[in-house]
Amino acid sequence: MKTAFLAGALSLLLPVIGLAGEYNLTVDRVEIDTGDFVKTGIGYNGKSPGPVLRFKEGEKVSINVTNNLEEMTSIHWHGLILPFEQDGVPGISFPGIKPGQTFTYNFPITQSGTYWFHSHSGFQEPDGAYGAIVIEPEGREPFRYDREYVVQLTDKHPHSGDRIMRNLKMMPDYYNREQQTVGEFFSDVSAQGFMNTVKDRLAWGGMRMMKADVEDLQGFTGLINGKGPDQNWTGLFQPGERIRLRFINSSAMTYFDVRIPGLDMTVVQADGNNVQPVSVDEFRIGVAETYDVIVRPRDEKAYTIFAESMGRSGYARATLAPRDGMEAPVPELSKPARLTMADMGGMHGMDHSGMEGMESMDHSTMGEMDHSEMKGMDHAGMQDMDRSGMKGMDHSAMGHGSEMSAGGASDPFYAEGSGLVPTAANGGKFLSYADLKAQKPLYDEREATREIELRLTGNMERYTWSINGVKYEDADPIRLQYGERVRFKFVNETMMTHPMHLHGMWSMLDVGAGQFNPVKHTISVQPGTTVYMETEVDEPGQWAFHCHLSYHAAAGMFRKVIVEGGPESAQAAEADTEKAGGEA
Template sequence: MKKFIISSLLISIIAILAACTDQSNGSNAEKDETSNSEGTVSEVVQVKTENFDGKKINEFNLTAQEAEWELSSDKTITAWTYNGTVPGEQIRVKQGEVVKVNLTNELEEPVSIHWHGIPVPNTQDGIPGVTQDAVLPGETYTYEFIANDPGTYWYHSHQNGVEQLDKGLYGTIIVESEDDADVDRDYTLVLDEWESGSHEENDMNMDGMDHGDMGDMDSMEDMEHNGMDMESSDMSDMMAHDMSSYDIFTINGKTYENNEPLFVKEGETVKLRFVNAGYMAHQIHIPVDYKVTHVDGQKVNNPQIIAGSVIEVAPGERVDVEFVADGSGDFTIDCHGEMEAAQDMKMDIVYEDGNGQKAEHFLTPDIVDITKLGEKTESQFNLNDNFDVEYEMELNTAMSSEEEMGMVWTINGATYPDVPPIEVDKGDKVKVTLTNNSMDKADHPMHLHGHFFQILSKNGEELQGSPIIKDTLNVKYGETYEVAFVADNPGNWLFHCHDLHHASSGMVTTVEYNNFEPFYTDTGRVDNQPE
């Protein structure tokens, strides 16, 4: 009888303990799960973490500071710089190493650093008001991440970027792969355009544009109802942002006359990394046989030889080319453009052991189509895939109806922060269709933070060559692209036009992860301006 009672007591105690354990586990699980509108339980997702153990840490100190900078022999400006130069100090590391950057702000305005193209953890993205407070004058802020993805990238302030980039607050970051050991010469060429200050009328027009209530479309509707043709060339010209004020074009912060040539030797393999840090697309003519090996740092599969054609590099984009120095003579890389300033955006390639003779510079109308590069191979996505999320993104313009009527740039008829976000679950396969119906007929180089995307189609035609992986895609007027990415980097991310005149006037949306555990709280100390 005693044995039975003891056994019964033990069974009861075990049952009670088991129930307590279940309740305890359930309580802990509630911290990591949340119920959605359909009543199902979803796991809370957190920002990506990285383990630095055993990895080489490369530490850099960048100081945001004013510096007198000579663009040309007759034009010196007060630039905003990282470490006193334009572009700022180049950061160069090997794949898999840690990048640690201490940013000290000696300017009179808050700043930040965004690592353009690198899928860093959301905490490191450098977006004031979204992932951090901008760094106040006199303060220091540290960024730290693993450079997992080799390629050509750049860094720049994302605080009031339309002005801070214009003043020179950017630099380049190169993540080397084992393939880079096969290159004999490796040059980075940063393209940009500047205002000489002689276009005050344009500045006044821009100051008159209202950016306060970008979501009000009444004025646009009134114009349409009154019979005004919004597609006419006169209307497009009136609406277009006047880029003529940018009357100085540079490579690496200097006009042609102030740049030293790039030296090569016969037989060498030469890599040129083009980075566009400006707000205009530039058509660059390379008058020798070359290959486009990477776009936005990502490999092109078995790239073909291109015979002296023009490559276009849009704002935010990077294009890597390689050529073999065959000894045929010195030559000049130049910009093909209608603006007078284009003649200053060129660079000489000179043989160290040559005789000084210059190869003939053939003119060409051919422009490389990045969607037709290389050879087809296995890719992550295709048009027949089933996608978890599909998002239509119409890029357009509208007129604000405030006291001073000005133009705004819209996504799906709205301006940031009123544009509906792309809402995703972690692991989702996402397809975005981008269509440029912009009434000013402007290009829109759309940049996605935190992810790479694959181009699936252009104007309804599936890509037949190499898979093209990018983070910035220039969508021209009348074009439609389908792109796809995996939602594998939890956080809140911007997706915006990298002509920052357009972004600061509304052409921004976000990619937001469902059930994401926030890590940033606006302190109220800083006037954060994410664009």
């Protein structure tokens, strides 16, 4: 990075041989029409989503961002490897961009693939401040296609991000339309007085939410490239052509299960990095992830791109067709997923992870739960739970309750017996993280120099989300040493899926493929699971590390990472930024 930084600095002083591109973005108040509702939001160059920025590997870009809002803004280049001052996180990389100000980002493009950009200020991103980045590689790609489209998903909600956060804080199930018996359940339990004693322990696991709490934000309209299902974004093709679809999930909160009935999709890239191609019928895209797939429609007909939310509360829809105006049938939403005992991270945590405040959750307590708590749960409409599963809880066989598995599907990245394990609508192949293998290792293989455990924690009742039980404001930064290789252990002790995003450095997801572990920027950690990733700490400076669900990040599931040591020039730059921050 030293050379890259020097090169970056030099490029400011003299015209360097090679590519240099200048780009302009304005940050504007815009109108967003989903077909279901119209709202004002935030966009780039007058639109939401903003433009597709097309860069070339090896190019030095300079991007002028003009803030036309009446509040501070920022742009984060999601997944790009760049000097940390260019990363666009207010308070960590730079002070932010003031109203009326134009800030110029300068950085070299050292990678290729599909990425995206978004505001890192407040809830501007859920309000519409996002766009796509496509980087053409220097050499040829390990696959080919005749045409390509960006397919950028989001979950557009009629409420503003600020309002959603207020409502969630006030009543965490405010947007959970499936779940209607919370009040009942609590009144029952509190009448018994039992809840008070174990309230915290149960609340973090959100036991009351267990059935339908797959999504904590419902009531959105799924958009593809800014178009709602009825507005039907359409990509044209000639039969027989190979089409590269660059899927980007820019949602605030929503995971999507994506399929194109009638077409195999060959996944060739994940998070901008080439993977060994794998053909699937369907895949799940986590918030902030990208997947590039190649499809080859041979028939002169329309195909529906169908993306239903993981909790089946909404969907996005688009069309691939030989001519504009052609349509294919739009599938019905599949049956909603239901969390099972296996998804209750707490069930694992209680016995194995020694979470704070959970030590007393021994078998006798569990017995108690059986007698009072379970009754309460019955009242809360737990008809899906069968008795054998309940018995399983008594015997610390939690998490092994395969009898509770939904449909027998399994995936090593979901808890055994999880109700969230996705299955393909046509009974075919559903992509698993376990299928992802790097096309080419990015780093030499070596053993991690140390392991850092990050427990993903939360208290659903108060809508607080945290890491190791501590929210961002109260937490010390994570300090890494330049040159080390860190193994991160994520232990999800909540009942929600968390897409964890480390800025500035790659996350190599451990799928058991050694050197061929896939290289990502965002890693989903399912409820009740432990997932490992490794990072070569090769970028100096300070970086953000957080859950990419907007309202979880804002609630505190967020850390600052400080990389200590490294090239001297970068340390000098760090001091400069702090100075600049002081002036802001």
